[in-house]
Amino acid sequence: xxxxxxxxxxxxxxxxxxxxxxxxxxxxxxxxxxxxxxxxxxxxxxxxxxxxxxxxxxxxxxxxxxxxxxxxxx
Numbered sequence: 001x002x003x004x005x006x007x008x009x010x011x012x013x014x015x016x017x018x019x020x021x022x023x024x025x026x027x028x029x030x031x032x033x034x035x036x037x038x039x040x041x042x043x044x045x046x047x048x049x050x051x052x053x054x055x056x057x058x059x060x061x062x063x064x065x066x067x068x069x070x071x072x073x074x
Contacts, residue, residue, distance in 0.1 A: 009054040033062045 009032045010020040025032045032054055033047075047055045055062060 012053040012057065031058075031061075031065075033058075033065055 009015070010023075010026060015023075020026045023032075024030075024037070025035050028035070
């Protein structure tokens with residue numbers, strides 16, 4: 001059974017099935033910020049720059065995940 005991400009970004013962004021059914025995050029049951037290249041943006045910086053309802057709602061979790069990734073790289 002596939003794990004479903006709790007942020008449900010497809011509903012927040014209003015993505016059509018043609019987009020979310022080819023989204024790695026959706027297919028793997030991950031949050032959009034947990035994959036390297038979300039379907040809806042080339043990089044997370046675009047989400048920050050142009051405004052994203054998922055980022056607006058989950059910014060604390062996203063920032064924590066990014067801090068964790070940065071520490072892993074050290």
